Amino acid sequence: MSYQTRDQLISLETELNVQYQALKAQNLKLDITRGKPSADQLSLSDHLDGFLEGNYLTADGEDTRNYGNLRGVTEVRKLGADMLNVPADNVIAAGNASLTLMYICMLHSFYYGARGSENAWSNACKAKMICPVPGYDRHFSLCENLGVEMVTVPMREAGPDMDAVEALIEDDDNIVGLWCVPKYSNPTGVVYSDETVERIAQLGKIAKPWFRVFYDNAYAVHDLSDTPVQLASLWDRCEAHGTQDSVWQFGSTSKITFAGAGVSFVAGSNDNLAELQKLLGVIIIGFDKVNQLRHAKMFPDKQALLTHMSMHAELIRPKFAAVLQALNSELAEYGSWTQADGGYFISFDTEPGLASEVVRLANEAGVKLTPAGATFPYGKDPEDRNIRIAPTLPPLPEVVKAMEVFVNCVKLATVQKKLSKLLSQN
Ligand SMILES: Cc1ncc(COP(=O)(O)O)c(C=O)c1O
Known part of the structure; x- marks a missing residue:
């Protein structure tokens, strides 16, 4: 995050807090924790039932x-x-x-x-x-x-x-x-x-x-x-x-x-x-x-498998795109992430020491994130930075909403930490 004065940080925190409370008031119940296929992905294989005739x-x-x-x-x-x-x-x-x-x-x-x-x-x-x-x-x-x-x-x-x-x-x-x-x-x-x-x-x-x-x-x-x-x-x-x-x-x-x-x-x-x-x-x-x-x-044959997988890709590509769009447009100064060309996850690194706080804030605002530390042995991320985002399961509008909350929580946690550090130095 670029340098901000104390007053700028205070007003940014107030603004982010207002957004956070407004999101909280929406009583959301969203979940981007586990890498599960969505119902429409599962339906691509419904004809398995009865295949053998x-x-x-x-x-x-x-x-x-x-x-x-x-x-x-x-x-x-x-x-x-x-x-x-x-x-x-x-x-x-x-x-x-x-x-x-x-x-x-x-x-x-x-x-x-x-x-x-x-x-x-x-x-x-x-x-x-x-x-x-x-x-x-x-x-x-x-x-x-x-x-x-x-x-x-x-x-x-x-x-x-x-x-x-x-x-x-x-x-x-x-x-x-x-x-x-x-x-x-x-x-x-x-x-x-x-x-x-x-x-x-x-x-x-x-x-x-x-x-x-x-x-x-x-x-x-x-x-x-x-x-x-x-x-x-x-x-x-x-x-x-x-x-x-x-x-x-x-x-x-x-x-x-x-x-x-x-x-x-x-x-x-x-x-x-x-x-x-x-x-x-x-x-x-x-x-x-x-x-x-x-x-x-x-x-x-393998071609049948690949054709089927391209139908999965059609369904989940917009969800990955929505996550990346939110990260690219909002969080360039707040963290780093991976640009996955496949699989089920996007890995986001906050600034050190913030992942647990982001997950806590998001949970309180009704968005379940994979617990901070889960991507490390014994659940302990030594730098408390990594958060795994799994966008496949919820419908696209929910992914978009969950990312709105995620972006707000990452910004809020980052600004709050910067501010408290600044205040403690003065
Ligand atoms: C890397 C990896 N291996 C294995 C699994 C689970 O595979 P299975 O359903 O075949 O047990 C997952 C599921 O998320 C996974 O991400």
């Missing part, structure tokens, strides 16, 4: 109504392979949540150990996971649940700070993994550069055998632009370096079809998948293959 057989004659085939039906594994850019033979198609698969993979490494109990995190080390920040709160919850300590590295424009990641791995055998959301990262929208992908592929060469990259490609096909940035193939780079065992890749159709009834995927090396399958076999006899088959029928 009573034919439950896969192309190779499997009856999807019955138990079995833990790896999932062949044609849906091909869909997962297209999404994640990996070979279909190296994909398991599962239930409706990739988050569950991530947890099970962690659990496997933690208790049983990849290639033997001597590599189990609980035996071999005091497990620590590298978390690029800001990042996805549910990844942090998985770590917390297993008592895996989280070590942060900064998220840069090209992905995680790879110098910091490599240094941590080289210096500390307790590092057991790295969280990644390589395309349209949650919440920054960053797409990892080719160099970042290459360096991630090489981590397996310097890390301990129990180390795994958790490569959560949740937004692999969630482009907003017609000319999206291409993410390099981690699979190919790992193959070139012989490091396939060091990586798990994940994805799902949660934000493609139904968030509550999609299909999830995990991809890994043959040996990794064989071990995972053993553990999965203890938990479940077979995932929902009827749902897998109808997904496969809905997306017979």
Whole structure:
């Protein structure tokens, strides 16, 4: 914010306060917290219901109504392979949540150990996971649940700070993994550069055998632009370096079809998948293959998937545009933000020490924002700056209104802080 005299700040604060009280008096009830698809996005897939028309057989004659085939039906594994850019033979198609698969993979490494109990995190080390920040709160919850300590590295424009990641791995055998959301990262929208992908592929060469990259490609096909940035193939780079065992890749159709009834995927090396399958076999006899088959029928090839995703983009592009319009026109002097070309989020940084206050003010004015700190491990943003904006769920007029409140709250919190600092100096 440019320099203002004491009197200018006082009159600006009064003006912003009047606006704030007027917004409060509107008794709003708006919510831009979670990255959920809107009802009209979900409706794009309503024809999933009834797709099978009573034919439950896969192309190779499997009856999807019955138990079995833990790896999932062949044609849906091909869909997962297209999404994640990996070979279909190296994909398991599962239930409706990739988050569950991530947890099970962690659990496997933690208790049983990849290639033997001597590599189990609980035996071999005091497990620590590298978390690029800001990042996805549910990844942090998985770590917390297993008592895996989280070590942060900064998220840069090209992905995680790879110098910091490599240094941590080289210096500390307790590092057991790295969280990644390589395309349209949650919440920054960053797409990892080719160099970042290459360096991630090489981590397996310097890390301990129990180390795994958790490569959560949740937004692999969630482009907003017609000319999206291409993410390099981690699979190919790992193959070139012989490091396939060091990586798990994940994805799902949660934000493609139904968030509550999609299909999830995990991809890994043959040996990794064989071990995972053993553990999965203890938990479940077979995932929902009827749902897998109808997904496969809905997306017979990658083009069908991309065409469907362009319909999602049509629906949510105006909402992202509304957020960016509000930020660009009003908050240039009050913070910084990311220009996401896809995914579900825009990440806003206030001036240091203000995020919690902005969230509090907005909540009191009837606009729910993701709690400040949620994008950092243990809910603690050391600089109290980051706020994740998730514009997909509410209808466009609500996004516009919520942003009006957001803009007012950011300005008010900033001006109040400046003023109180100025007054305390005098
Ligand atoms: C980065 C990321 N991974 C995973 C998920 C959840 O995926 P799923 O529905 O497949 O469990 C989300 C949902 O917001 C996400 O943002």
